[in-house]
Amino acid sequence: GITRHFQFDIKLQNVTRLCSTKSMVTVNGKFPGPIIKVREGDRVVVKVVNHVSNNVSFHWHGIRQLQTGWADGPAYITQCPIQTGQAYVYNFTIVGQRGTLWWHAHVSWMRATLYGPLIILPNHNATYPFSKPYKQVPIIFGEWWKANTEAVIKQALQSGAGPNVSDAYTINGFPGPFYNCSSKGETFKLKVKPGKTYLLRLINAALNDDLFFSIANHTFTIVEADALYIKPFETDILLITPGQTTNVLLKTKPQIFAVATTFLMAARPYFTGQGTIDNSTVIGILEYETLSSSRSSSSNTSIKNLPIPTLPPINGTSFVANFTSKFRSLANSQFPINVPEKVDKHFLFTVGLGSNPCPKNQTCQGPNGTKFSASMNNISFTLPTTSILQSYFLKKSDGIYTPDFPNFPTMPFNYTGNPPNNTNVSNGTKVVVLPFNTTVEVVLQGTSILGAESHPLHLHGYNFFVVGQGFGNFDPAKDPVNYNLVDPVERNTVAVPSGGWVAIRFRADNPGVWFMHCHFEVHLSWGLKMAWIVLDGELPNQKLFPPPTDLPKC
Numbered sequence: 001g002i003t004r005h006f007q008f009d010i011k012l013q014n015v016t017r018l019c020s021t022k023s024m025v026t027v028n029g030k031f032p033g034p035i036i037k038v039r040e041g042d043r044v045v046v047k048v049v050n051h052v053s054n055n056v057s058f059h060w061h062g063i064r065q066l067q068t069g070w071a072d073g074p075a076y077i078t079q080c081p082i083q084t085g086q087a088y089v090y091n092f093t094i095v096g097q098r099g100t101l102w103w104h105a106h107v108s109w110m111r112a113t114l115y116g117p118l119i120i121l122p123n124h125n126a127t128y129p130f131s132k133p134y135k136q137v138p139i140i141f142g143e144w145w146k147a148n149t150e151a152v153i154k155q156a157l158q159s160g161a162g163p164n165v166s167d168a169y170t171i172n173g174f175p176g177p178f179y180n181c182s183s184k185g186e187t188f189k190l191k192v193k194p195g196k197t198y199l200l201r202l203i204n205a206a207l208n209d210d211l212f213f214s215i216a217n218h219t220f221t222i223v224e225a226d227a228l229y230i231k232p233f234e235t236d237i238l239l240i241t242p243g244q245t246t247n248v249l250l251k252t253k254p255q256i257f258a259v260a261t262t263f264l265m266a267a268r269p270y271f272t273g274q275g276t277i278d279n280s281t282v283i284g285i286l287e288y289e290t291l292s293s294s295r296s297s298s299s300n301t302s303i304k305n306l307p308i309p310t311l312p313p314i315n316g317t318s319f320v321a322n323f324t325s326k327f328r329s330l331a332n333s334q335f336p337i338n339v340p341e342k343v344d345k346h347f348l349f350t351v352g353l354g355s356n357p358c359p360k361n362q363t364c365q366g367p368n369g370t371k372f373s374a375s376m377n378n379i380s381f382t383l384p385t386t387s388i389l390q391s392y393f394l395k396k397s398d399g400i401y402t403p404d405f406p407n408f409p410t411m412p413f414n415y416t417g418n419p420p421n422n423t424n425v426s427n428g429t430k431v432v433v434l435p436f437n438t439t440v441e442v443v444l445q446g447t448s449i450l451g452a453e454s455h456p457l458h459l460h461g462y463n464f465f466v467v468g469q470g471f472g473n474f475d476p477a478k479d480p481v482n483y484n485l486v487d488p489v490e491r492n493t494v495a496v497p498s499g500g501w502v503a504i505r506f507r508a509d510n511p512g513v514w515f516m517h518c519h520f521e522v523h524l525s526w527g528l529k530m531a532w533i534v535l536d537g538e539l540p541n542q543k544l545f546p547p548p549t550d551l552p553k554c
C-alpha cells in the first residue's frame, strides 16, 4: 500500500436547498463532504483543521483501526473533540478490508452536514466475486434541515421532548422534485448507458431514519453489506439503516433508446416508533443516454408524471424481516469466514427507550412530564468530560468511567410486553472490560418501553456475525438451536428488529476502547450507547499503539 494524504478544512459554507439558504459547517466547503478513495493496504492520513466555533471529531465508520484506536474518532470515547483553531491528524492503515464505508463527524449532531463516502478499492491483484462493473457510483442518503441541527438537539435535550424532524431526505445532497420549492438543479441524476452493469455504493447517512430505496422498473443484485461480500440476491426494493452501506449491481436495460428514457428512484423511511417523523420521499433520476443528446434533459413537470417506484408501507416490518433474512456471507474458499463457535462470554443487552425524572425547577415536555431517554440494560450512558481511551491508556484513576456495565439486565422483565413492567433508567458511564481474544456473543434485545422500535446498532472497531434473530423475547433455551454458524452475514451495523432481538458474535482481537450505540442520532443523544474496553494481548502486535502527540485535550 501507499500513504494517501487528505486535508479536511472545517469551515462554514452557504448552501441553498428548497428556497432556503443555510450557513452550514462543511468539510472543504462541500455538502455532502468529499469522497475518500483509497486501496486496501493503504495508509490514510487525514489532517483535520477546525475553523468553526463548533467542536468536531471524525469517525471512519467500519474501519477496524487495528491497534490505532486513537484514530477512531467518537468524542469523549477515544479522543477529546478538536476545538476551534485546533488540528488533529487521523492516521490509520486499511488492513484486510475493501468495499464501501463512510466517514462522519462524531460529536453531538455535527454529522448532519459532515459526512461522505470512504471507498476502499480491492488490491490490484484481487478479483471481485462478481463481474467487473462498467462504472461505480456512490449514492449517499442524508437529510436536509432548514433549522440548525445543533439548536434542534439542544432544545430537545432541555425540554425532554422528542426533537424536531428534518425538512427533506436527500440523495447525494439533493432533495428532488417532490418537495416544495425544489429547483431543477436540486435533483440527483444518474446518467447511464444501456446494457451495462453499474455498481451503486449506497450509504445511509441520514440522522434518524431507516430508508427504503427502489428504482422504477429496475432490479438490484445485492453483493456487499458493510464492506463485506455476501451471497448475491436480487430485489426490487432494499432497506438501509443509518450507518449501513450496501453495494448493489444495477443492470441497465439493453435497448438503445431513440429518445430520453427516464426512470425515478425513490427513498422514504421505514418507521415503527411512535413519535413524529418526516415521511416524505426523496426522488432521483435514472436517465438513459440517447442518440440525440439535445432531447435528453427532462423538465421538473415531466418528471412529476413518471411512475414512482413502489415502496413498502412506512411500518413495513414484514418486508424488513424477509429482506434482512436474505443476507448471507459469501463464506467460500476465496472469502472464508471465521465465526466463533465456542463463546467465552455471553451478554444480553436490552435496547430501547425510557424516561428520566424531570429535574426540579424545570418543566419537561417528554412522556408524562418526564424527559425522554434511551438505554441499554436500563442504563443511559453519559459521556465523560475527557476520553475513556486516554483515561484507560494512561492508567488514570480519575473515575470518569466504571467497569461495571451489567452482562445481563439486573432486573429481567417481559421486554416486549405491552406495557413492559420495568421503565426505570439510571445514568452512568459504565463499560465492559474484555481480555484480549475473548469470543463474545451479545443478544441485543429490543424493548417496548415507550413503544417498540427498530434500532440500528453499530459496533466500532469490529465486524460481527449476525447468528440469529427473532421477534418477542429471546429464549436462551430454544433460540440458539437455530443459529446460523455456517454463513451468517458479517457487518458493523445491524437492525435490532422492532419488538425482537438479534444475536451477534465477534472475537475481541482489537485492543482499545470501542463504542457501541444506536445509529439514530436522537437515541444516541438520549443515551442508547455503551463502550467495551478490550485489553492488550501478550504479543507486541496485539497492543494498542501509544497516542499521537497532537491528540486534542479537553
Ligand code: C2O
Residues within 6 Å of the ligand: 059, 061, 074, 104, 106, 243, 458, 460, 515, 517, 519
Ligand atoms: Cu457511524 Cu459511532 O458511528
